[in-house]
Amino acid sequence: MKTASKVALITGASSGIGEGVARLLAANGVRVGLAARRTGKLNSILQDIIKAGGDGIVIEMDVTDPEAVKAGVEALYAKYGKMDILVNNAGIMPLSDVETLKVDEWHKMVDVNIKGTLNTTAAVLPYLMAQNSGHIFNLSSIAGRKLFTGLSVYCATKHAVAAFSDIMRMELAPKYKIRVTSLQPGAVATELYDQITDAKYRKNMDDLSRQMTFLTPEDIAQSVLYALQAPEHVNVSEIFILPTEQP
Numbered sequence: 576m577k578t579a580s581k582v583a584l585i586t587g588a589s590s591g592i593g594e595g596v597a598r599l600l601a602a603n604g605v606r607v608g609l610a611a612r613r614t615g616k617l618n619s620i621l622q623d624i625i626k627a628g629g630d631g632i633v634i635e636m637d638v639t640d641p642e643a644v645k646a647g648v649e650a651l652y653a654k655y656g657k658m659d660i661l662v663n664n665a666g667i668m669p670l671s672d673v674e675t676l677k678v679d680e681w682h683k684m685v686d687v688n689i690k691g692t693l694n695t696t697a698a699v700l701p702y703l704m705a706q707n708s709g710h711i712f713n714l715s716s717i718a719g720r721k722l723f724t725g726l727s728v729y730c731a732t733k734h735a736v737a738a739f740s741d742i743m744r745m746e747l748a749p750k751y752k753i754r755v756t757s758l759q760p761g762a763v764a765t766e767l768y769d770q771i772t773d774a775k776y777r778k779n780m781d782d783l784s785r786q787m788t789f790l791t792p793e794d795i796a797q798s799v800l801y802a803l804q805a806p807e808h809v810n811v812s813e814i815f816i817l818p819t820e821q822p
């Protein structure tokens with residue numbers, strides 16, 4: 576897929592991986608719909624993108640709200656008259672042991688990581704199916720293929736994203752020429768760990784960051800661009816990308 580003039584919806588574009596992907600795609604001519612709840616951050620990222628010669632819009636979107644998702648997708652389509660790429664990136668990771676019963680956090684992870692992905696997919700897919708082309712990226716994780724204590728619900732959500740992603744690929748790629756890529760990064764330096772309320776796991780993540788050089792959002796963005804720029808007959812269905820020092 577040539578990237579110039581394509582249109583992408585990127586969820587969770589206000590920080591971390593989503594921001595990195597948005598900046599790199601915009602630098603490669605993709606018109607970006609920057610979606611998240613913190614519109615102040617999105618506006619400042621968009622200003623940078625425009626200054627660098629790119630194009631895009633800010634979309635206030637809580638991915639857990641299907642109406643907000645639908646309205647945001649319609650706004651992006653109304654602006655550019657097409658839709659080519661969806662990056663299902665919005666996610667949260669408040670880690671804890673099961674026995675601490677942080678039930679609210681379990682539900683939030685299911686709502687954002689799984690239902691959010693389903694909401695945006697449902698809103699974008701009709702456009703991609705109508706044009707018989709497109710590329711969907713789903714942010715699974717190393718936690719979507721391996722299990723770790725303390726990550727029970729997070730692992731469950733990321734395994735769910737990986738399963739949904741691969742079956743979507745099986746169904747949509749042959750029929751509609753829609754490519755689907757599941758991204759499974761190891762540790763990336765972002766704001767993700769800031770939401771961990773459990774002191775033990777907050778410390779674990781801080782210790783881990785001292786033991787190895789984490790990936791950067793730019794590293795993940797480069798892998799998205801690689802899959803996007805592959806020839807149309809190539810579907811890079813999974814990307815498992817790790818810090819070199821991460822086992």
Ligand code: NDP
Binds near residue numbers: 588611612636637716
């Ligand atoms: P960040 O915390 O930096 O980014 C998370 C993004 O998700 C933010 O832009 C946030 O925007 C958005 N978000 C959270 N909740 C919602 C919501 N309800 N509606 C819309 N947007 C929401 O973390 P990362 O960049 O690290 O995470 C991005 C994805 O990558 C996640 O799915 C994560 O699970 C996955 N991942 C991360 C890894 C890592 O080590 N960092 C490793 C493997 C996968 P806002 O608050 O403005 O709404």
